[in-house]
Amino acid sequence: MSEQKQALLMFSGGQDSATCLAWALERYERVETVGFDYGQRHNIEMTCRADVRDKIKDLKKSWRERLGPDHIIDLSNLGAISETALTRDVEITLNSTGLPSTFVPGRNLIFLNFAAALGYRRGIARLVGGMCEADFSGYPDCRAETLDATMKSISLGMDKVFSLETPLMHLSKASAWALAENLGGAALVEIIRTQTHTCYLGERGVLHDWGYGCGTCPACELRAAGWSAYRA
Numbered sequence: 001m002s003e004q005k006q007a008l009l010m011f012s013g014g015q016d017s018a019t020c021l022a023w024a025l026e027r028y029e030r031v032e033t034v035g036f037d038y039g040q041r042h043n044i045e046m047t048c049r050a051d052v053r054d055k056i057k058d059l060k061k062s063w064r065e066r067l068g069p070d071h072i073i074d075l076s077n078l079g080a081i082s083e084t085a086l087t088r089d090v091e092i093t094l095n096s097t098g099l100p101s102t103f104v105p106g107r108n109l110i111f112l113n114f115a116a117a118l119g120y121r122r123g124i125a126r127l128v129g130g131m132c133e134a135d136f137s138g139y140p141d142c143r144a145e146t147l148d149a150t151m152k153s154i155s156l157g158m159d160k161v162f163s164l165e166t167p168l169m170h171l172s173k174a175s176a177w178a179l180a181e182n183l184g185g186a187a188l189v190e191i192i193r194t195q196t197h198t199c200y201l202g203e204r205g206v207l208h209d210w211g212y213g214c215g216t217c218p219a220c221e222l223r224a225a226g227w228s229a230y231r232a
């Protein structure tokens with residue numbers, strides 16, 4: 001199969017990458033997924049992702065046929081060197097540079113390089129990721145400029161042109177829900193609402209109308225606000 005028809009999705013099992021999975025399955029004839037285990041303090045996203053993948057795949061016959069293998073890459077060394085609220089038991093606050101303590105330095109840069117190395121081996125030169133500039137926490141590694149520069153360095157360093165698709169880059173969280181509805185109807189929205197995980201605290205006790213979570217961490221607040229805007 002030509003490389004043009006294939007994609008490798010960076011798939012965490014969260015709302016954004018689940019939407020991107022449907023987006024990629026609609027567009028490309030073969031889609032493989034890759035997840036990174038970087039020593040997340042709450043590993044619930046990693047445990048949700050297999051279920052999310054299976055349920056989304058079963059929504060359409062063509063999606064089932066297109067979905068290829070899942071790959072897990074162990075990046076626990078990243079967690080070991082990162083002192084952040086996602087990898088250690090520290091409070092979610094803003095640090096002296098104005099970035100939230102949930103920022104894991106280098107995370108997307110490392111993910112992209114590993115995804116490309118895997119894609120190189122699998123014969124896939126197109127990466128897909130759920131990065132979003134519009135309403136994220138100002139993470140500098142989610143900016144289009146950072147991603148463009150990283151992809152340029154990867155293409156040079158591997159002597160092969162790699163591309164990165166980020167369908168959510170300029171969408172609000174409300175528009176991301178609308179995109180999911182467009183791609184897979186109410187059934188996809190329901191899978192994303194009830195199966196994906198976003199909460200920074202790993203809370204999964206109560207099902208709110210926008211999904212599971214503590215309801216008060218920045219990730220839950222963003223998700224809840226996006227859901228109400230979408231429903232309105």
Ligand code: ZN
Nearest residue numbers: 199214217220
């Ligand atoms: Zn939360």
